[in-house]
Amino acid sequence: xxxTHSSRRILLPVRNWFIVATLFLALLLNLIPFxxxxxIPDWVALVLAFWCVHQPLKVGMSAAFVLGLAMDVANxxxxxxxxxxxxxxxxxxxxxxxxxxxxxxxxxxLHVLPMxxxxxxxxxxxxxxxxxxxPGILWFLSSFSAALLWHPVTYLLLIPQxxxxxxxxxxxx
Amino acid sequence: MRLVxxxxxxxxxxxxxxxxxxxxxARLAVATLAWPLQRITGMPIDAAxxxxxxxxxxxxxxQENEELRRRQLDTANLLLRQQHxxxxxxxxxxxxxxxxRLPVEGRIAEILYAARDPFSRRVIIDKGTQHGISAGQAxxxxxxxxxxxxxxxxxxxxxxxxxxxxxAIPVEVQRNGLRAVLAGAGSGMMELRFLAANAEVKAGDILxxxxxxxxxxxxxxxxxxxxxxxxxxxxxxxxxxxPLAGVExxxxxxxxxxxxxxxxxxxxxxxxxxQAGRGKRIKKKAR
Numbered sequence: 001x002x003x004t005h006s007s008r009r010i011l012l013p014v015r016n017w018f019i020v021a022t023l024f025l026a027l028l029l030n031l032i033p034f035x036x037x038x039x040i041p042d043w044v045a046l047v048l049a050f051w052c053v054h055q056p057l058k059v060g061m062s063a064a065f066v067l068g069l070a071m072d073v074a075n076x077x078x079x080x081x082x083x084x085x086x087x088x089x090x091x092x093x094x095x096x097x098x099x100x101x102x103x104x105x106x107x108x109x110l111h112v113l114p115m116x117x118x119x120x121x122x123x124x125x126x127x128x129x130x131x132x133x134x135p136g137i138l139w140f141l142s143s144f145s146a147a148l149l150w151h152p153v154t155y156l157l158l159i160p161q162x163x164x165x166x167x168x169x170x171x172x173x
Numbered sequence: 174m175r176l177v178x179x180x181x182x183x184x185x186x187x188x189x190x191x192x193x194x195x196x197x198x199a200r201l202a203v204a205t206l207a208w209p210l211q212r213i214t215g216m217p218i219d220a221a222x223x224x225x226x227x228x229x230x231x232x233x234x235x236q237e238n239e240e241l242r243r244r245q246l247d248t249a250n251l252l253l254r255q256q257h258x259x260x261x262x263x264x265x266x267x268x269x270x271x272x273x274r275l276p277v278e279g280r281i282a283e284i285l286y287a288a289r290d291p292f293s294r295r296v297i298i299d300k301g302t303q304h305g306i307s308a309g310q311a312x313x314x315x316x317x318x319x320x321x322x323x324x325x326x327x328x329x330x331x332x333x334x335x336x337x338x339x340x341a342i343p344v345e346v347q348r349n350g351l352r353a354v355l356a357g358a359g360s361g362m363m364e365l366r367f368l369a370a371n372a373e374v375k376a377g378d379i380l381x382x383x384x385x386x387x388x389x390x391x392x393x394x395x396x397x398x399x400x401x402x403x404x405x406x407x408x409x410x411x412x413x414x415x416p417l418a419g420v421e422x423x424x425x426x427x428x429x430x431x432x433x434x435x436x437x438x439x440x441x442x443x444x445x446x447x448q449a450g451r452g453k454r455i456k457k458k459a460r
Contacts, residue, residue, distance in 0.1 A: 031207075031214040033286030033297075061179045068183070073203040074211065076297070076324075076331055077290035079196045080186030087179040127292040130191045133338040133359035135291035 005101045011161040014055055018160055022047050023059075023067065031074050038138035041146035044071060045089060045119060049112055050150075050157055052093035053100050064090035081126050085119040092118065109150040116143035197324070204326050215286060279427040280304060282312075285329065287423070294334040294357070296320075298426060301328045309388060311429045317394040317418035318342065318382060319426055330428075334420050335395070336361050344395050345383040349373060352383050355396060355414065363396050365412035370403045374412055390429065394418075 026043040034040045044067050051059035068083030075082065092115050093100075100111045120143055128134065190196045282298040300306050302325050310322045312332050320340060324331040333340050334357070341356040344365075351373060358364040368374065378398040384391030396414040403410045 028210060028214050030289075031211050033211075033215055033218055033289065035287040035289070036291060061175050065179050065182070069186075070203070070207070073200050074207055075290045076288040076295055077292065078187060079190035079200065080183040083186065084180060084183035087176070087183060091176045126187055130187070131338070132292035136360075139291050 010163060011158065012163050014058070014161055016058070019051055019055065019059060022157060023051070023063070027067065027070060027074075030071060038136075039141040039145050041142050041149055042116070042119075045086065045116060046146045046149060046153060047157070048086060049089055049093045049115060050153060052090045053097045053108075053112070054158075056094035056097045059090070060094055061087045061090045078127065078130060081123055084126055085122045088122050089115055089119045105151045105154055108154075109147045112150055113143060113147035116146050119143075200324075201326060204329075208326070208328055218286070278430045279313075280306070280430075282306075282330075282426055282428050284332075284423045284426055288331065293339070294337040294359075294420075295323075296332050296334065296423070298322075298330050298332055298428070299328070300428060301326050301330050303327050306330050306428055307431055310431050311389045311393075312426050313393060313429060314418045314424070314426050317396075317416065318389060319416075319418050319420050321388065322428065332426075335416050336363060336420055341366075342389060342395060343383045343385045344380040346374060347379040347381050347394075348375075352385070353380075355380060358413070361415070361420070363414045363416060365398070365414055366409070368410055368412060370405060370407065370410045372410060374398055374401060374410070376401055379417070380414060 023044070026047040029043040048059065048064055048067060052064075064086035065083050068081075068086040069079070071077075071082035071086075072079050093112070096111065096115075100108050103111065117140065120140055124134075186196065280300060282300040282304075285297045285299050288295040288297060298306075298312070306322060306325055308322050308325050308330075312319045312322060318335060320332045320334040320337075322330050323333040335342060335355075336357045336359065338357050338359050341354050343352065344355045345352045351368075353368050353372075354366050355363050356366050365374065365380070376398050379394060380396045380398065382389040382391055382393045382395055394417050396416050398412060398414050400413040401410055402412075
C-alpha cells in the first residue's frame with residue numbers, strides 16, 4: 001500500500017489546482033520568519049522535489065524558476081540565487097523520477113537527500129563567489145530535516161489521489 | 174536544453190543583482206505585493222513571542238524595571254544638562270564662526286524579524302518610504318549603532334547590521350581620537366582594519382563614530398575592543414571588537430534622519446593624496 005511503483009495500489013490522476021495550492025502553501029511556510037534557527041527545512045524545495053519526482057511532466061524547471069525568484073525576494077537574498085538552485089533541483093529530481101519511485105519511502109529519502117545538499121551547495125557557491133560570509137556548517141541541517149520529512153510529506157500530498165479501498169471483484173482496477 | 178536556458182538566466186540575474194544592482198525595481202514590485210502575505214506568516218511567531226512575554230516571571234520584570242530606573246537616573250544628570258550644553262555649544266560655535274551642527278531627528282521603528290538569508294545579517298523594520306525612511310540612514314538603539322538602512326519598500330525597510338561582512342563604519346577610539354575603519358567580520362564580531370601593528374589601541378577601548386562618512390553622526394558609541402593580535406609578520410594588527418548595541422537582538426530601534434551630504438572635494442585633492450603617499454613612504458623608511 002506504499003505509494004511507489006512496486007506497490008499494487010493504483011493512484012487517481014492528480015489535480016492541477018492541488019499542485020499549485022501545495023506549492024503556494026510551501027511558499028507561505030517558507031515566509032515564516034524563523035531568523036537564523038538551523039534545521040528549518042526549505043518547504044518549497046521539499047514540495048517542488050516531490051512534484052518533480054511524482055509528476056515530472058507537470059512540474060518542471062519553469063515552475064522552479066518562478067518559485068526561486070519569489071523566494072529570492074521574500075528572503076532578501078540576491079536575485080537568482082534560489083532560482084538557480086531550484087532549477088538544478090528540478091532538473092535532477094525530474095531526471096531521476098523513474099528510478100526513485102521504484103524504491104520504498106526510506107530509500108527514496110536517501111535519494112532526495114543528495115539533491116537537497118546539492119541545491120544548498122549551489123546556493124553556497126553562488127553567494128561565496130559574490131563575497132558573502134559562510135553561514136556555518138549547521139546551515140546544512142535543513143537538507144537533512146527535509147529528507148526526514150519526505151515520508152510524511154509523501155503520504156500527505158498523495159491523500160487526494162488514493163482510490164477507495166473497497167475492491168470490486170469484477171473490475172480489479 | 175531547458176536546463177541550460179534556465180541556469181544561464183539565473184546566472185545573468187545573479188550577476189545583474191550582485192554587480193550592477195539593476196533589479197531593485199523588480200524587487201520593489203514583488204515585495205510590495207508579498208507584504209500582506211509576509212505579515213500573515215509572521216503572525217504565529219508574533220503570537221508565540223507575545224505568549225512567551227505573557228509568561229515572563231514577575232521577578233524578572235521587577236528586576237528589569239529596577240535596572241531601567243537606575244539607568245534613567247544615571248542618564249538624568251546628562252540629559253538635564255544637555256539643553257544647557259547645546260545652547261552653550263551653539264553660542265561658542267557662533268563665536269568661533271563655525272557652521273552650526275545640524276539638528277537630527279529620529280523615528281522610532283520596530284524590528285519585525287531577521288531576514289532569512291543565512292549569508293548576510295539583515296533585519297526588517299516596520300517603517301518604509303511611506304514614513305519618510307530612505308536608504309542610507311543610520312539606525313541606533315538605546316546603547317549604540319546597529320546598522321544602516323540599505324533597501325526601502327513602501328511599508329518596510331531592510332537594515333544591514335554592523336556585523337555583516339559588507340558593512341564598514343568609520344570610527345575613532347574614544348580614549349585618544351585615533352581614526353580607523355571598523356568592518357563586520359560575521360558571526361557577531363567586528364574587526365578594526367588597517368591599523369599598524371604598533372597602533373595605540375588597548376583591549377577594552379570604546380570605539381565611537383567619527384562622522385567622517387557623512388552618514389553617521391559623530392560620537393555615537395559603536396563597539397568595544399576585545400582582543401588584539403599584534404603579529405609582526407603582518408603589516409596590520411588584527412583587532413577584534415564586539416558591538417555595544419544589541420545588534421543581533423530584536424526590539425525597538427531609532428532611525429536617525431539623513432545627514433546632509435558633505436561638501437564636494439576641493440580641486441587640489443589629488444595633490445593631497447600624493448602628499449599622503451609620500452608620507453607613507455617616509456614612515457616606512459624611518460622604521
